Amino acid sequence: MANPEILSDGVWAALERSMTSRTTSRNVSRRKFLRFCSAMTAALALPLSYTTQVVEALEQTRRPALVWLEFQDCAGNSEAALRASHPGFAEIVLDLLSWNYHETVMAPSGKAAEKSLADTLKDEKGKYIAIVEGSIPMANNGIYCTIGGRTALDLAKEVCSNAYATIAIGTCATFGGLPAAEGGITGAVGVGDAIPGLRLLNLSGCPANGANLAATIVHWLTFKELPATDSLKRPLFAHGDRIHDLCPRRPHYDAGQFVRAWGDEGHRLGWCLYQMGCKGPNANYNCPQVQFNDATGWPIGVGHGCVGCASPKFWDTMTPFYRALPSVPGFGAESTADAFGTGAVAVVAGLTAAHAVGSIIRNQGAKSNGQPKAKKTIEPNQTPARPTEE
Amino acid sequence: MEIPNSSSSANKANGAVGGVVDRQVVYVWDLAIRLTHWINVFAILILSLTGYFIYSPFMEGRGEATNQYLMGTIRFVHFATAFVFAVNVLFRIYWSFAGTKYARWHQFVPTSRSRLRGLGRMLRYYSFLRREPPPQVGHNPLAGLAYTAIHILFVIQIFTGFALYSLAYRTGFWPSTFGWVNLLMGTPLVRLVHDIVMWLIIAFTIHHVYSGILLEIEERSGLLGSIVTGYKSLTPNHIYESDTANLPKKKP
Numbered sequence: 001m002a003n004p005e006i007l008s009d010g011v012w013a014a015l016e017r018s019m020t021s022r023t024t025s026r027n028v029s030r031r032k033f034l035r036f037c038s039a040m041t042a043a044l045a046l047p048l049s050y051t052t053q054v055v056e057a058l059e060q061t062r063r064p065a066l067v068w069l070e071f072q073d074c075a076g077n078s079e080a081a082l083r084a085s086h087p088g089f090a091e092i093v094l095d096l097l098s099w100n101y102h103e104t105v106m107a108p109s110g111k112a113a114e115k116s117l118a119d120t121l122k123d124e125k126g127k128y129i130a131i132v133e134g135s136i137p138m139a140n141n142g143i144y145c146t147i148g149g150r151t152a153l154d155l156a157k158e159v160c161s162n163a164y165a166t167i168a169i170g171t172c173a174t175f176g177g178l179p180a181a182e183g184g185i186t187g188a189v190g191v192g193d194a195i196p197g198l199r200l201l202n203l204s205g206c207p208a209n210g211a212n213l214a215a216t217i218v219h220w221l222t223f224k225e226l227p228a229t230d231s232l233k234r235p236l237f238a239h240g241d242r243i244h245d246l247c248p249r250r251p252h253y254d255a256g257q258f259v260r261a262w263g264d265e266g267h268r269l270g271w272c273l274y275q276m277g278c279k280g281p282n283a284n285y286n287c288p289q290v291q292f293n294d295a296t297g298w299p300i301g302v303g304h305g306c307v308g309c310a311s312p313k314f315w316d317t318m319t320p321f322y323r324a325l326p327s328v329p330g331f332g333a334e335s336t337a338d339a340f341g342t343g344a345v346a347v348v349a350g351l352t353a354a355h356a357v358g359s360i361i362r363n364q365g366a367k368s369n370g371q372p373k374a375k376k377t378i379e380p381n382q383t384p385a386r387p388t389e390e
Numbered sequence: 391m392e393i394p395n396s397s398s399s400a401n402k403a404n405g406a407v408g409g410v411v412d413r414q415v416v417y418v419w420d421l422a423i424r425l426t427h428w429i430n431v432f433a434i435l436i437l438s439l440t441g442y443f444i445y446s447p448f449m450e451g452r453g454e455a456t457n458q459y460l461m462g463t464i465r466f467v468h469f470a471t472a473f474v475f476a477v478n479v480l481f482r483i484y485w486s487f488a489g490t491k492y493a494r495w496h497q498f499v500p501t502s503r504s505r506l507r508g509l510g511r512m513l514r515y516y517s518f519l520r521r522e523p524p525p526q527v528g529h530n531p532l533a534g535l536a537y538t539a540i541h542i543l544f545v546i547q548i549f550t551g552f553a554l555y556s557l558a559y560r561t562g563f564w565p566s567t568f569g570w571v572n573l574l575m576g577t578p579l580v581r582l583v584h585d586i587v588m589w590l591i592i593a594f595t596i597h598h599v600y601s602g603i604l605l606e607i608e609e610r611s612g613l614l615g616s617i618v619t620g621y622k623s624l625t626p627n628h629i630y631e632s633d634t635a636n637l638p639k640k641k642p
Contacts (some may be wrong), residue, residue, distance in 0.1 A: 238559050255458030256451035282577035317576025324577045341589025348593035352600045
């Protein structure tokens with residue numbers, strides 16, 4: 001290819017309803033499109049040689065339908081996906097698929113919106129992708145989240161079971177997230193727990209990275225299947241490695257160089273945040289590689305510890321965020337493992353010392369009374385009798 | 391049981407008044423018991439020190455990170471020692487079914503009537519309600535039960551430890567064998583348990599050493615030395631008890 005920019009106008013525009021024709025018609029240059037394809041190949045952790053395959057697949061895409069449901073959520077994952085500005089996300093991904101239903105961004109409302117959902121379910125049955133954002137309340141028959149008079153569970157069951165596949169996006173949809181944290185009354189669960197047996201992919205994270213969503217869609221369009229997953233159904237390309245093992249601050253961890261207080265010298269030098277409660281050693285995510293906000297930053301990159309947002313039950317298991325270890329259950333919010341441990345050792349040491357004093361007093365008493373120490377005297381070579389007890 | 395003739399040195403300081411107790415030297419702890427004990431001692435010492443450093447580094451690598459590997463070295467020592475400790479504990483559990491008389495499981499789990507009775511006697515002794523510690527050749531029943539508890543703590547420590555170790559691996563033996571611990575509890579709680587169990591083991595060690603010294607002073611049986619040599623110097627009372635300790639029926 002001599003000059004892709006020129007080629008894009010000539011050859012590719014001829015393919016009717018193909019990806020390229022649509023992107024060129026919306027002023028996405030061939031260069032931008034190829035940049036997007038290589039970025040997606042990299043995000044999927046594929047060798048660069050796969051870029052050609054990705055390009056060809058996206059060029060021939062026939063705009064599969066997509067339905068985006070929102071339940072107990074903050075729309076943060078919608079925000080993250082739509083604002084992801086890896087080369088041309090908005091222009092390209094929105095055009096790759098026919099986004100038929102997405103409450104936050106769709107133009108129709110009310111009955112018209114409901115109709116577009118019903119039409120998709122009927123016309124694209126078994127072919128569309130369902131994306132679920134937000135947790136599904138199970139308590140009290142799911143009355144805590146209803147849309148158009150139907151519960152979240154009811155809607156999700158119909159939409160997800162008729163889809164080719166379901167993508168749960170964000171920690172709420174994957175594992176229940178914040179609504180499932182201790183104290184929640186809605187009985188919130190993730191999609192996988194609410195509707196077992198789905199062909200499901202968990203794109204966890206708070207929010208899930210838009211680049212990972214794009215890469216998942218690209219993977220599906222290229223290879224006609226969902227990416228390989230871990231035991232929690234999270235794609236391995238995004239959740240295979242531990243943040244701790246990918247972290248650019250890792251050399252400081254291995255060197256034993258830690259931030260001890262916010263703003264101290266170590267913090268200014270970019271040392272390891274483990275002592276400040278960073279949960280990077282407990283979390284599997286590709287944040288260090290893909291990053292957020294146009295790949296300009298991510299939590300540890302800007303000097304804040306990881307909070308392990310993509311993990312199951314993340315709020316309950318990962319808090320307190322600013323301590324290396326959680327509080328000891330049942331001993332108050334401020335109790336640390338150290339205080340508990342040294343306390344337990346001190347109690348045992350104290351009891352032991354007291355017992356030692358008691359033993360000394362007893363032995364002194366026995367001596368001064370002139371009492372024989374042994375209750376029973378045994379003559380040499382005598383067959384031992386059963387010792388008398390008590 | 392082999393009971394060699396008593397040596398004259400074993401006869402001193404028997405504590406009996408009005409008669410000389412004929413002490414006999416008895417081989418109580420076989421080599422495997424003593425070796426596993428001392429490997430445990432050094433492993434726990436190293437693991438506690440390095441483990442506490444990993445949780446809360448009390449030293450700092452100075453200068454450029456390129457030239458430092460302080461945490462890395464300490465973690466390596468922790469992991470290497472952990473493997474030794476784990477194999478040691480595993481072997482000790484095996485030895486409690488295959489070892490000599492005083493190494494076996496019935497010394498740790500009191501099932502016979504006399505061992506169960508011994509529990510109460512030992513408790514009464516510890517709470518000053520009984521003058522003399524009940525005679526035993528091997529572990530007293532209460533100590534045996536404490537060692538069962540400490541081995542449960544060891545196993546918890548091994549499982550939580552290897553669960554944390556498995557986090558560095560995507561797939562393979564470690565995640566598939568120990569990964570469920572992390573999924574069950576959440577990794578920070580695994581770390582908390584791993585830390586607290588360390589403190590419990592340290593607390594146990596304090597009592598363990600104290601009660602060893604206490605009983606040595608009371609009985610003068612060479613208890614402290616026996617974990618090195620394997621031999622105790624015992625009165626006929628002890629030896630009688632040891633023969634009946636595991637028999638449910640009374641002797642005439």
